[in-house]
Amino acid sequence: MPWLPWAKQEPVDLQSMVDTLRLFRGKFDLGLDYVFGIFDRSGDRLLGSTGLHTRPGGNAREIGYWISTSHVNKGYATEAVSALIKIGFDIENLDRIEIHCDPENHKSRRIPERLGFTHEATLKNRFVDALDQLRDKMIWTMFKDQYEKTAIKSMPVKAFDIIGREIEY
Numbered sequence: 001m002p003w004l005p006w007a008k009q010e011p012v013d014l015q016s017m018v019d020t021l022r023l024f025r026g027k028f029d030l031g032l033d034y035v036f037g038i039f040d041r042s043g044d045r046l047l048g049s050t051g052l053h054t055r056p057g058g059n060a061r062e063i064g065y066w067i068s069t070s071h072v073n074k075g076y077a078t079e080a081v082s083a084l085i086k087i088g089f090d091i092e093n094l095d096r097i098e099i100h101c102d103p104e105n106h107k108s109r110r111i112p113e114r115l116g117f118t119h120e121a122t123l124k125n126r127f128v129d130a131l132d133q134l135r136d137k138m139i140w141t142m143f144k145d146q147y148e149k150t151a152i153k154s155m156p157v158k159a160f161d162i163i164g165r166e167i168e169y
Contacts, residue, residue, distance in 0.1 A: 004066055038067065038080050047071045050080040052088055060096040061088050065111070078111055083157045085115065089147045090169050091159055097147075099140040102129070112140035116150045 012020075027033040038048040048067035055062050063084050065077045081099070088094045101108040103122055112119075117140035125134040147153060159167040 036080070036084075038065075038076055047076050048080075050077070050084060052084050052092075056096070056098055059094055060098065061092070061094055062098045062100060063088075064100070065108075072107060077108075078114065081111055082115065082152045082155055085142065085147060085150075085152050086155055086157045087159055089144050090153075091167060095144055097142050101138050101140070102127075103136050103138050109138060109140075112142075115142070115152065116146060117142045118146070 024033070024035040028035065033054055034052040036050050036052075037046055038050055039046055046068075048065065048071065050063065050065040053062040053064055063081055065081055067074075067077050085097055088097050099112040099117060101112075103109065120139045120141045123137045123139065126137040127135055129135045159169070161167055
């Protein structure tokens with residue numbers, strides 16, 4: 001909760017959730033932003049969410065993620081981020097991927113550390129948290145040449161287009 005400003009509005013009513021999902025889907029279909037749910041193996045239970053966001057502009061993306069507190073430390077975020085890194089570099093042909101997180105969010109910052117990102121900077125008082133207080137923001141970056149040397153490069157991932165056809169890459 002402290003790291004997710006939007007979470008202070010939760011839970012929302014069903015219509016608000018439907019509207020949010022439609023917004024995500026519309027942006028996805030238009031190539032403006034890419035938000036994904038993280039589900040259990042059966043696909044019945046939402047564990048968290050991740051995204052390959054277009055905020056950095058150019059040929060770069062930002063990966064964001066959250067996991068329900070009852071499912072942290074089980075590798076779900078690391079697995080989802082690894083898949084998005086592979087998709088970003090191998091399918092989208094990106095030059096750079098960023099992860100932004102609060103320096104105090106130790107669980108979140110361990111993910112870019114573990115996956116081989118470089119800590120580029122810590123920006124002071126750059127985002128508003130769930131309590132409407134200014135917080136610092138770490139910026140972690142991975143460039144394509146770094147990715148080529150990671151174990152993620154050889155990780156098996158299946159990706160599908162909008163009508164469910166597997167994307168060969």
